[in-house]
Amino acid sequence: MENEDFRVDSRARVISILNGLRLERTRLTVTLEGMEEEWHTTLLKVDPEGDVLYFSLVGVPRIDERLHDGEPFQVSGVLRGVPLVMTLRSDVADGRWFASDILRVPVPDELLYMQKRESVRVPIHDPDFDVTLSFGDWRDVGQLADISFSGCRVVMDSSAVDGRLSAGNEATLTWVFPEASEAVEIAVRVVHIKASEDEAYIGMMFGKTDLRTQNLIDRYVLEKQRNACRVGRASLA
Missing domain, CATH: 2.40.10.220 (predicted glycosyltransferase like domains)
Structure with missing residues (x-):
């Protein structure tokens, strides 16, 4: 069974790493319903406690409709070399959405090095x-x-x-x-x-x-x- 403290620390660490990156119109590669897609997003805000990422959604009508149905759904993806599993939920009906329950997926050493190199000082x-x-x-x-x-x-x-x-x-x-x-x-x-x-x-x-x-x-x-x-x-x- 996964250690809960490790899980929380890992999630918070990933959020901190992402917070140090420039994510204006960045690429988020996700796997949804067995199909891999590439989204273009802008990071709007990072919760300082390390739990939630807020994104702006650009040009993904199918996902946009699904988010605005109000039902959360889970995706796996890679954001700037950081593998994530996250639950997407709709925010206000203005093209914004947020990801929560973010978990880090085990990654090889070379990706860990890339993450560390880009972390904020x-x-x-x-x-x-x-x-x-x-x-x-x-x-x-x-x-x-x-x-x-x-x-x-x-x-x-x-x-x-x-x-x-x-x-x-x-x-x-x-x-x-x-x-x-x-x-x-x-x-x-x-x-x-x-x-x-x-x-x-x-x-x-x-x-x-x-x-x-x-x-x-x-x-x-x-x-x-x-x-x-x-x-x-x-x-x-």
Whole structure:
């Protein structure tokens, strides 16, 4: 039997991934009544709690009629490489519809990498969140600048980094997550370093992690994304 917590986390993670993509007139490939169809949709809104996607329907009369009958129906599909199973329901009779009960379908590693690569980065406004970056005999402390499911950026003093670290280096990132009682080490690959006179921003991709560490990363990123949504909502009120 599928673990319920895993199911909820997986769904929320997929929604967060989709929320970071540009979905203006994107292609949604679905399988309905045994036939594969390609729809052109626009993502209107993502529920910040990770349960519902709201779409605008463009030029699919057969589906449009069925949605406006008021009866929900389930489709499986692929949206930007993310396999989904979702229940479609009609909203107001203006061509809008929404998908709920969204479940993620198991995907191969290469698709997981594609999803992670396109996930949104979340700025961290916490100057006290220190991380330690080490490469060989060199190590120094910096602050987490932003993070996604696949990587992060760390800001350090330029003088500490200059000549000691470069793109392509395999390094180790050490930090203590809010949910963890002890430091967690993550293997990273340095992707780029953007340095000014005072600061250096080091972009890096996470390497392979164990399940516990990956869950810590996922939960932390999801919580930061939800907080960002709440702040955005409050600023518009």
